[in-house]
Amino acid sequence: MARGSAVATRELGHSVHPEINGLDPDRWYFYRFRAGSAISPIGRTRTAPPAGAAIARMRFAFASCQSWSSGYFTAYDHMSREDLDLVVHLGDYIYERSWRQGRQGADAPDLPGEAVDLRGYRLRYAQAKSDAPLRAAHAAFPWLVTMDDHEVDNNWAGDKGGIGIDIYRVPALFRRRRAAAFQAMYEHQPLRIAQMPSGPNMLLHRRYRFGDLAEITMLDTRQYRTRQACGDGSLTSDCDARFAGDRTLLGARQ
Numbered sequence: 001m002a003r004g005s006a007v008a009t010r011e012l013g014h015s016v017h018p019e020i021n022g023l024d025p026d027r028w029y030f031y032r033f034r035a036g037s038a039i040s041p042i043g044r045t046r047t048a049p050p051a052g053a054a055i056a057r058m059r060f061a062f063a064s065c066q067s068w069s070s071g072y073f074t075a076y077d078h079m080s081r082e083d084l085d086l087v088v089h090l091g092d093y094i095y096e097r098s099w100r101q102g103r104q105g106a107d108a109p110d111l112p113g114e115a116v117d118l119r120g121y122r123l124r125y126a127q128a129k130s131d132a133p134l135r136a137a138h139a140a141f142p143w144l145v146t147m148d149d150h151e152v153d154n155n156w157a158g159d160k161g162g163i164g165i166d167i168y169r170v171p172a173l174f175r176r177r178r179a180a181a182f183q184a185m186y187e188h189q190p191l192r193i194a195q196m197p198s199g200p201n202m203l204l205h206r207r208y209r210f211g212d213l214a215e216i217t218m219l220d221t222r223q224y225r226t227r228q229a230c231g232d233g234s235l236t237s238d239c240d241a242r243f244a245g246d247r248t249l250l251g252a253r254q
Contacts, residue, residue, distance in 0.1 A: 002020050002022070002023070004018060004020070006018050008035070012183070012186070012187055013122060013183075013184070013187035013188070015186075015187040015188070016033075017186075017190075017191065017192065017193055017196075019192060019193060023047050024047065025047050025048060025049055025050045025053075026047060026048065026049040026050070026053070026211075027046070027047055028044055028045070028046050029044065029045055029046070029047065030042055030043070030044045031043055031044070031045065041139060042139070043138070043139035043140075044139070044140065044141075045141070045142040046085055046086070046141070046142050048208070048209070048210050048211070049210060049211035050211065051209055051211070052211065052212050053211040053212060054211065054212055055210060055211030055212060055213040055214075056213075057213075058085050058086075058210050058211075058213050058214050059082070059083060059084050059085055059086075060084055060085055060086040060087065060088055061079050061082065061084055061086075061087050061088070062087070062088040062089070062090055063075070063076075063079070063087065063088075063089050063090070064089065064090035064091055064092055064148070065091075065092040065148075065150075066092065066093060066094075066128070066134075067092075067095045067098075067099050067100065067150075068094070068095070068098075068103070068110075068124075068127050068128050068131065069095070069098035069099060069100060069101060069102065069103060069110050070095075070099060070100045070101075070102045070103075071100075071102035071103065072102075072103065072131075072133075073131045073133045073134050074133060075133075076131070076133035076134050076136065076137040077133040077136070079137050079140075080133065080136040080137045080139075080140045080141075084140075084141050085141070085142075085210070086141060086142055086143070086144065086210075087137060087141045087142070087143045087144070088143070088144045088145075088216065088218075089143060089144070089145040089146070090146060090148065091145075091146055091147045091148025091149075091150075091151065092147075092148045092149070092150040092151070093125075093128065093145065093147070093151060093185075093189070094115075094121070094124040094125055094127075094128050094150060094151060095124070095150045096114055096115045096116075096120075096121075096124065096150055096151075096152065096153055096154065096164065096181075097113065097114040097115065097164070098110050098111065098112075110127075111123055111124065111127055114164055114165060115181070116165065116168060116177050116180075117177070117180050118180040118183060118184060120180075121180055121181050121183075121184035121185075122184045122187070122188075124184075125184055125185075125187070125188035126188075129188065138190075142190070143189075143190050144208060144216065144218060145189050145190065145191065145218075146204050146205075146218045146219060146220060147185060147204060147220070147222060148221065148222065149162060149222060151181055151185055152177065152178050152181040152182075152222070153168065153174075153177065153181075155228065155232055156174070156178075156222060157222065157225045157226065157227045157228055158222075158223065158224065158225055158226070158227065159171045159174060159175060160174065160227050161173075161174040161177070163232065175199070175200040176200070178200040179197065179199045179200040182197035182200065182201075182202040183197055185197075185202075186202070194206075201223070202223070204218065204220040204223070205217075205218060205219055205220045205250075205254045206218050219250065219254070220250070220254060221249055221250065223251070224248065224250060224251025224252075224253070224254055225248060225249050225250070225251065226246075226247040226248050226249075229241035229242050229244070229247065230242050
């Protein structure tokens with residue numbers, strides 16, 4: 001058993017990201033948090049097998065593109081009852097605005113407008129976490145997460161805003177928006193201290209191994225990419241930019 005304390009500051013939304021050392025590999029652990037007299041529900045997580053250890057089986061699920069306003073998260077009801085070692089989330093954990101209205105009769109209200117600042121992004125994560133099946137899946141398994149575009153802005157690329165509010169296409173304003181989005185993501189996701197953002201920059205590409213059986217590389221396809229060519233998804237046959245050899249999705253370092 002391990003026990004410790006951490007300071008949950010207002011600056012990081014009262015979140016904590018403890019990194020526990022000395023745990024045995026390849027086993028399940030249970031955890032909970034206490035703040036004053038409040039005690040959290042019990043969750044569980046798993047440590048990976050030792051590097052290079054012979055492993056016969058690994059089971060994981062992946063999820064992505066979960067727009068709260070578009071419908072219910074019933075897939076997580078099923079996922080939390082599965083026999084899994086891991087959940088991998090590929091991005092679009094939140095959507096910066098409500099795209100469709102598919103939650104008829106929902107208990108929690110939808111959010112108006114579009115998230116562009118820290119308060120707005122925090123509310124979007126709180127909205128997602130209001131969903132009991134999603135909370136159950138988080139409590140049942142360890143998660144690996146990365147982002148896609150909607151954690152910040154639809155179809156954004158590098159220092160360029162996407163196709164949302166026009167003023168945030170100004171690079172300086174978009175970087176401010178991106179910094180707010182990255183902070184909210186760090187506050188609300190199971191990310192390590194190495195992923196703590198520095199303003200509009202956040203290290204999300206990283207690699208994990210599961211014994212000798214699996215290697216999972218988490219990619220960042222947004223921060224380092226070239227802006228989308230040819231009208232950003234429009235059907236075209238006469239756009240030379242699509243053949244440019246210097247275009248990149250991942251960037252040279254990644």
